[in-house]
Amino acid sequence: MFSFTSYPYPKSESLKEILGSSLVAGILIYLFLIIFQPFGTENFHHPYKLLLLFPYCIIFGGAFFLTNLFTSKFNNWNIGSELLKVIIILIIGSVLSYFYNSLFLSHVPLSIGNYFYMLLYSLAIGIPISAIYVLSRYIYLKNIHENIAMKVSEQLADAKPVQQNHLLKVSSANTELLIDESNFLCVQSMENYCTFYYLEDNQLKKHIIRISLANVLNQIETKSVQKCHRSYIVNLGKVKSLKGNAQGYKLHLSGFEVEIPVSRSFIATIIPKLQQQKK
Structure with missing residues (x-):
């Protein structure tokens, strides 16, 4: 008990x-x-x-x-x-x-x-x-x-990879970061800093910049790159499976071991977008 x-x-x-x-x-x-x-x-x-x-x-x-x-x-x-x-x-x-x-x-x-x-x-x-x-x-x-996570995960397993051709550009003070959208995984916010996770030659890389998550979202948001949590921006095109529990959902990304949480306030937008782009 x-x-x-x-x-x-x-x-x-x-x-x-x-x-x-x-x-x-x-x-x-x-x-x-x-x-x-x-x-x-x-x-x-x-x-x-x-x-x-x-x-x-x-x-x-x-x-x-x-x-x-x-x-x-x-x-x-x-x-x-x-x-x-x-x-x-x-x-x-x-x-x-x-x-x-x-x-x-x-x-x-x-x-x-x-x-x-x-x-x-x-x-x-x-x-x-x-x-x-x-x-x-x-x-x-x-x-x-x-149940929803199981259905979406089945759709993700059978779907073709999403074509992503955008170049994501992040600027803050004297720092500039360029990431191809097809290699971008997620951004994690920690106080006044954001950690960018992406793939380079199939190897996981990370880059830390002093910038707010809201500022990052304004610069890199696309149809696939969306905010899913107060501390995370994620590339929905890189989601390989979905896990559900009483609190909501967690995203599993290709090439990234950490589970990305989806806040309940974002469920109504993230899950439909995930389903639509994977059809």
Whole structure:
């Protein structure tokens, strides 16, 4: 079980995705409250009961949003990290919910004992549901990405090599690098430097230049040379196979042993382009 929690897990990468998932989480909490009415809400009678329960949607949706926004900065995210994040969200949500319930709904004195009861109730309900969601999402994404990767890899194995006749030119300060597109493999960004990988007489070569990845992309982007990750630009014409997992995809290039990751935000553009140019 503990080894399974160390498996990589796809976390939200964009503000739009975080905002959307937070909205869905808040709405689901609200629906759960009005359908099952936990925390004694079944004994709460008010003509505007549904309206008064709506702040719980805002509370848990806000906790979900802020926690996801904070954790989006972390790397090497895994299932254990995701489950810990869920517990933190439940704790934050239970604290805010307790204050809202005590001060505005039930009007009872604040006490550690009453809050502890709500915390246990929140964890007892939230953790099993969240664990099922996290594991189900992991398995679903893993199966989807593995199946697509297998199909694309079969297409790549049967396809003819892509003809690439462009000369890629990179200029930065007093440095200039010329690479034939047919020999270019990828660029990896490391802080303020970029490492260019390419073939020369069938031998792997690399060249480091002080330049941003965005500047590199502006100079060398073609139909095949595309950004696939915040740290990588890759030559799709050199991709020989595709590997899929729950986080997304990794590209295997001819003559290059390192796997190139494809960020989830680039999947919608990279995979179709890879399929189109290999037909």
